[in-house]
Amino acid sequence: MYSKGFKPLAAATVVALATAMALVFFYAPLDADQGFVQKIFYVHVPMAIASLCGFVAGGIMAIRHLRSGDSSWDMRSYVAIHISIILGVGVLATGAIWAKASWGHWWVWDEPVLVSFLVVVLLYCVYYPLRFSIEDRERQARYSSVFAIAAGAFVPLNFAAVRMAEAYTHPRVLSQTGGNLPGEMRLTFLVSLLAMALLFVTLWKLELISKNASMQLKRLKRRLAEREAVAA
Amino acid sequence: MIAAARTILRKDLRLELRTKESVPAMTLFTLTVYVLFHFGLDRDSLDGELAAGVLWVTLLLAAVIGVSRLFAAEREQGGIDGLLLAPVDRTSLFLAKAAALFLFLVAVEVVAVPAFGLLLLGPGLGGALPELLTILALGDVGIAAVGALVAALAAETRARELIVPLLLLPLLVPVLIACAQATEPLLRQDQGPEDLGRWLALLTLYDVVFVLLSVAVFDYLLED
Numbered sequence: 001m002y003s004k005g006f007k008p009l010a011a012a013t014v015v016a017l018a019t020a021m022a023l024v025f026f027y028a029p030l031d032a033d034q035g036f037v038q039k040i041f042y043v044h045v046p047m048a049i050a051s052l053c054g055f056v057a058g059g060i061m062a063i064r065h066l067r068s069g070d071s072s073w074d075m076r077s078y079v080a081i082h083i084s085i086i087l088g089v090g091v092l093a094t095g096a097i098w099a100k101a102s103w104g105h106w107w108v109w110d111e112p113v114l115v116s117f118l119v120v121v122l123l124y125c126v127y128y129p130l131r132f133s134i135e136d137r138e139r140q141a142r143y144s145s146v147f148a149i150a151a152g153a154f155v156p157l158n159f160a161a162v163r164m165a166e167a168y169t170h171p172r173v174l175s176q177t178g179g180n181l182p183g184e185m186r187l188t189f190l191v192s193l194l195a196m197a198l199l200f201v202t203l204w205k206l207e208l209i210s211k212n213a214s215m216q217l218k219r220l221k222r223r224l225a226e227r228e229a230v231a232a
Numbered sequence: 233m234i235a236a237a238r239t240i241l242r243k244d245l246r247l248e249l250r251t252k253e254s255v256p257a258m259t260l261f262t263l264t265v266y267v268l269f270h271f272g273l274d275r276d277s278l279d280g281e282l283a284a285g286v287l288w289v290t291l292l293l294a295a296v297i298g299v300s301r302l303f304a305a306e307r308e309q310g311g312i313d314g315l316l317l318a319p320v321d322r323t324s325l326f327l328a329k330a331a332a333l334f335l336f337l338v339a340v341e342v343v344a345v346p347a348f349g350l351l352l353l354g355p356g357l358g359g360a361l362p363e364l365l366t367i368l369a370l371g372d373v374g375i376a377a378v379g380a381l382v383a384a385l386a387a388e389t390r391a392r393e394l395i396v397p398l399l400l401l402p403l404l405v406p407v408l409i410a411c412a413q414a415t416e417p418l419l420r421q422d423q424g425p426e427d428l429g430r431w432l433a434l435l436t437l438y439d440v441v442f443v444l445l446s447v448a449v450f451d452y453l454l455e456d
Contacts, residue, residue: 066452123402126395133389143385146449147399150381153445154403161406161434165413 002208013202016195020188028188037101042188044094046196047087048117052155054084054200055124059152062145074141077148079207081127083200088121116162123151233327236320240328245335247305254301255339258294262344265290266351277354284415287348288371288408291341292401295375298336300396302329302383312387316454326380326450330443333383334376341368353419360418363428370435371411377442378403384453410434 024042031038058080065073095114096106109115130147134140248254269286270276278286306312315325345368349357357364379400386395414431 066449119402119405123399126398126402129391130385130389130395130399133391133395135390139388142452143388146381146385146452149449150403150442150445153441154406157406157438157441161409161438164430164434165409 002205002212006202006205006209009198009205010202013195013198016191016198020192020195023188023191028185029182034102037098040094040098040101042192043196044091044098045189046193047094048091048113049193050196050200051084051087051091052120053197054080054087054204055120055155056152058084058148062148062152065141065145066149071138071141074145075208075211076204078131078144079204079211081124081148083203083207085121085124085127087200088117088124091117092121112163112165113159116159119158119162120151120155123154127151233321233324236318237324237327237331240315240320240325241331244305244328244332248332248336251305253304254298255336257301258297258336258340259343261297262290262294262340263347263351265293266348270352275352278352278419279354280420281412281416283348283353283419284412286352287345287415287419288412290348291337291344291371292375292404292408294340294344295333295337295379295404296397296400298333298340299379299383299400300386300393302333302380303387307387312454322450322454323447325454326384326446329383330376330380330446333379334372337372337375341372355419355421364415364418366432367411367414367435370432370439371407373439374407374435374442375404377439377446378407381442381446381450384450387454406438407435410438 020042024039028039028042030036058077061073061077061080065071065077092114095111095117099108099111099114100106107114127144127147131140131144134143266286269290273282273286275282303312306315345364346357382396382400382403386392386399389395410431414428414435417426417428
């Protein structure tokens, strides 16, 4: 049910990732004052964008689940949040590396995007204990969806609040990810963003296929066990 | 809907008056945390940022206790079945629970804020009282809305005591930011409010979003 069009998608992801890496290493110019380490930007920022979009998409899928009562939407929302958390941890790690290399500290509290991201990841990590401490299937899906919606609405609010708090004490003169990138850097960034988005969708589909397959296997095993019980 | 909410709220308040479970515990907890901060920071009096931070972190931690006790009576005595069987919609249940939590928080603050002024705060509280009351009221609305939602989410899980603080505290980070930033200039030596408007605007936005959101999704919780 989820495997339709998976192969071309996976192939496109591989091509896009390879192109992005090639552009990052051979095409994009070295940053004037940060040098080579600035190239982590092409992994870090697309990863952050993909992860945040995944959180919000998880919330939207949860709304569809609550409206339609179709539990496959809950599965989609769960897997989207799951992949987003994995990417989110990657964002925090690459962010820390970048901060250490360019500012000399592993963590800087006056970088509002990084701090908001930490709060969001901390919140979403609670999704797992919440989901798996409810045994009843139908209730588990419903409660997880309510969490996904509330947390999805929380993401932009939290970003606004943290940015306001930091802008208050540390006015940001220059935006690093703003629209003032030179042309080659911008092209590389856009290709990296596309590659990361494709990677997200591919991983999401793969996880859905595997979850679906293991659920089907469980169902078949149960049926086999029933038949054997009848025969005996 | 309002009548049903008022009835449930009256039940909760009467229960609290008779058992005296949440409010005294929360108040006692705030005083304990003040003592902890006194020794942890090794300071006799605080002002400015430190004072605002200590006050709001303490209030949020006290709110965690209130939230985890919010559905306690229903759960322990099976009263939840009665509420769910009653022909009232869930919105009134949410409104009643959020209002109860709001009133508990106000009751706690009536003691906790003057106690803070007495025990830890350097400058007096009197000068900026109207501003402080506004911030407290808006902050409490946000805590009450999110708290009632989190309490309902956690009520049916096995790991309830774990879920409530882990879920509530990150969700309240924007409230902490806005309240602490707005309170900070009020608690400095001889200084009036500054930038109050934008923090109150942020708090109001947060309150509106989470009240509406909770009303919208509460129907899907606590059914069966």
